[in-house]
Amino acid sequence: MTAMLEVKDLQVAYGAILAVKNVSLTVNQGEIVTLIGSNGAGKSTTLRTISGLLKPKAGTITFLGERIDGKEGHLIVQKGLCQSPEGRRIFPRMSVRENLELGAFLRNDKTVIAEDFEKVLELFPRLRERIEQKAGTMSGGEQQMLAVGRAMMGAPKLLLLDEPSMGLAPVLVDMIFETIVKIREQGITILLIEQNASAALDVADRAYVLESGTIKMSGKASDLAKDEAVTKAYLGG
Amino acid sequence: MSIFAKGYQARKIRRRYLERTLGSIASVLIIFWLTINFIKSPSQFFQASIIGLSNGVLYALIALGYTLVYGIIELINFAHGDLFMLGAVFSANFIAIWFGKSSSSPGAWLVFFGCLICVMSVSAGVNVGIERFAYRKLRRAPKLAPLITAVGVSFVLQFIGLRWNGSGPKTWNSVLPPGQFEISGVTIAYTTLYAIAITLPLLILMTWIVTRTRQGKAMRATAQDQDAARLMGINVDRTISFTFALGGALAGAAGLIFQQTRGLTSYNLGYQLGLIAFTSAVMGGIGSLQGAVLGALLIGLIQGLNDGLPIGLGQQWSQTVVFSILILLMAFRPTGLLGKPVTEKV
Numbered sequence: 001m002t003a004m005l006e007v008k009d010l011q012v013a014y015g016a017i018l019a020v021k022n023v024s025l026t027v028n029q030g031e032i033v034t035l036i037g038s039n040g041a042g043k044s045t046t047l048r049t050i051s052g053l054l055k056p057k058a059g060t061i062t063f064l065g066e067r068i069d070g071k072e073g074h075l076i077v078q079k080g081l082c083q084s085p086e087g088r089r090i091f092p093r094m095s096v097r098e099n100l101e102l103g104a105f106l107r108n109d110k111t112v113i114a115e116d117f118e119k120v121l122e123l124f125p126r127l128r129e130r131i132e133q134k135a136g137t138m139s140g141g142e143q144q145m146l147a148v149g150r151a152m153m154g155a156p157k158l159l160l161l162d163e164p165s166m167g168l169a170p171v172l173v174d175m176i177f178e179t180i181v182k183i184r185e186q187g188i189t190i191l192l193i194e195q196n197a198s199a200a201l202d203v204a205d206r207a208y209v210l211e212s213g214t215i216k217m218s219g220k221a222s223d224l225a226k227d228e229a230v231t232k233a234y235l236g237g
Numbered sequence: 238m239s240i241f242a243k244g245y246q247a248r249k250i251r252r253r254y255l256e257r258t259l260g261s262i263a264s265v266l267i268i269f270w271l272t273i274n275f276i277k278s279p280s281q282f283f284q285a286s287i288i289g290l291s292n293g294v295l296y297a298l299i300a301l302g303y304t305l306v307y308g309i310i311e312l313i314n315f316a317h318g319d320l321f322m323l324g325a326v327f328s329a330n331f332i333a334i335w336f337g338k339s340s341s342s343p344g345a346w347l348v349f350f351g352c353l354i355c356v357m358s359v360s361a362g363v364n365v366g367i368e369r370f371a372y373r374k375l376r377r378a379p380k381l382a383p384l385i386t387a388v389g390v391s392f393v394l395q396f397i398g399l400r401w402n403g404s405g406p407k408t409w410n411s412v413l414p415p416g417q418f419e420i421s422g423v424t425i426a427y428t429t430l431y432a433i434a435i436t437l438p439l440l441i442l443m444t445w446i447v448t449r450t451r452q453g454k455a456m457r458a459t460a461q462d463q464d465a466a467r468l469m470g471i472n473v474d475r476t477i478s479f480t481f482a483l484g485g486a487l488a489g490a491a492g493l494i495f496q497q498t499r500g501l502t503s504y505n506l507g508y509q510l511g512l513i514a515f516t517s518a519v520m521g522g523i524g525s526l527q528g529a530v531l532g533a534l535l536i537g538l539i540q541g542l543n544d545g546l547p548i549g550l551g552q553q554w555s556q557t558v559v560f561s562i563l564i565l566l567m568a569f570r571p572t573g574l575l576g577k578p579v580t581e582k583v
Contacts, residue, residue, distance in 0.1 A: 048464075051467075051468060052467070053464055053467060053468070072467075072472070073467035073468065073470075073473075074467060074470045074471055074472045074473075077467075077468065077469065077470035078470055082468070083468050085464065085465065085468060089462050089464065089465040089468075090465070091457075091458055091461045091462060091465065092461065093457075093461055093577070094457065094458075094461070098454075101454075102454065102458050102469045102471075103469060105451075105454070105455070105458075105469045105470050105471055106469075106470035150469075151468075154469070154470065
C-alpha cells in the first residue's frame, strides 16, 4: 500500500494560540482512517489545514507525492482531495441540484459528471425527492447528506469527512456510517473525523487519537476499540 | 400563557393593525395624488414617468455595483459613487479633449462606442485595484475597518476628480444625434432613449452573467459561504476581483451615459448620484440584484413624478420625498423590498 496522504509534524496556530501542536498521520489508498478526539482537540483545524483553508505554522502535508501545505484551497480540490466540512456548510439559498453541481465546479467531463450525479442520488435517495428545494430549508440530516454528496461530486480520490454524524438522530447516524462504507466500496479513500468514537472505530481500518493538538495514540481501529484508555476516554466504558 | 404574555400579544396585534392602517392610508393618498395628476394632464404624467424611468435605469447601473459588492463581501463600498464620477470625467475628456469631438457625426459616434469600451475597462480595472490594495487585507478584520477604508478611498477618488475636473461643474456637448419626438403630446428626447438603449442590454448581460455562467455561479457560492466555496475548488480571490470588475464596468458605463445625456461633470457627482443609487440598493434589499434594479426604477419614478407633475412638491423637495419614502419603507420592511432575512446560517 502506498501513502496517499502524509501529514508530518503539523503545527497550526490561530494568532498566538497553537491549536494543532504535533500531528503526524498517514492515509493509505483504499483505507478508512478515523481521527477521534474530544471537542477542541484540533481535529477540524487539522482537516481545514489539509484542505488549504488554513496555513500551517510548521510541518508538511503531502498528497499523492506532492507537497500541498500552504497551497490555495482550490488547487488542492483540483488534485482530488474533497471535504465535507464541519457544520455541513451547504449553500442555503441554492437548490439541492445547484449545490451538487457546485461540487463538480472544477470538472468539465459532462457525461461523467452526470453519472456521478446519478450515483450520489442513488446513495442518498432522499436528495432526489428534494432536488429542486432550497438547501437551507431542509432538515439537518438531509443537509448532511447533501454536504457528503456535494463532496462526492468533486470526484475525490480522498474524501475528508468532518463530523458527518453531528446533531443527527440515531437512525440517521447509522445510515451515514453505512454510506461511508458504501463510498469506500466505490474506491474512494476516506479520512473521517468523529466525536462518535465507537461508530467511527467500527467502520475504520485504522485510527488516530488526538488530544489537545497532539496525536496521543494510533493503531488498528479494532485494537483501539479494545484499548482501556480509549474506552475510558471516548467510548464511555 | 401568563397575563404579561397575553398583554404583549395584544400590544403586538394592535401595533400591527396600526401599522397596516397607516400603510393603507399612505397608499391611498399616493394613488389619489397620482390619479388627480393623471386626470389633470395625462401627457405630463407620461412625460414625467418616462424621464423618471430613464433616470431610474441610470441609478440601476450604479446601484448594481453597490449591491454586487455588498452581496459578496458585505461591504458598503462608499467609493463606488466616486468611481462613477471618475467614469463621467474620463468620458468627457476622452470624447471632447483627447478625440476633440463636440458634435454629432458618424466619427463621433464611433468615438462614443470606443469610449464606452474604454471607460468600462478602466473603471473595472480601477475597482479591481481598489479591492486588491485597500480591501483584501481587511477581509477578516472587524466590519468597521473596511468601511472606514471605503470612506477613505471615496475621498481619494473625489480629490482626483477635483484635480481633474476643477472645483466647479463643467458642461459638455453631446456627440449623440440630438432631437426629440412627440407621441400624442408627450415629448421624448432622444437622449432619454439612448440612456435606456445602452443600459437595458447591460442590465440583461449582467443578470445573465450572474445567473447563467460558471463565473456567476462561483459568485453566488462565494457570497453565501466563502470557505465552502473554496472547498468546491472556487478561486475566491479571483471571484471577488471579478465581482469588483463587473461593478466597476457598470459604474463606468453609467458615467459615460450620464456625461453624454446630461452634458455635465462635477467632482461631487459621486456623492449626489452615488447616494441615490446606494439608497436604491437598500430600498430594493441590499445584496439582491433584482432589488437594486427595482429600487432604482422606483426612486427614478418617484423623483420624475414629484418633479414633473402639475400638482406636486416640485424639484426642491425631490431628495426629501425620496428619503422620506425610504425611511417609511425601512420601518415596515427593514430588509428592503426584495431583501432576505439575514439569519440563515446554523
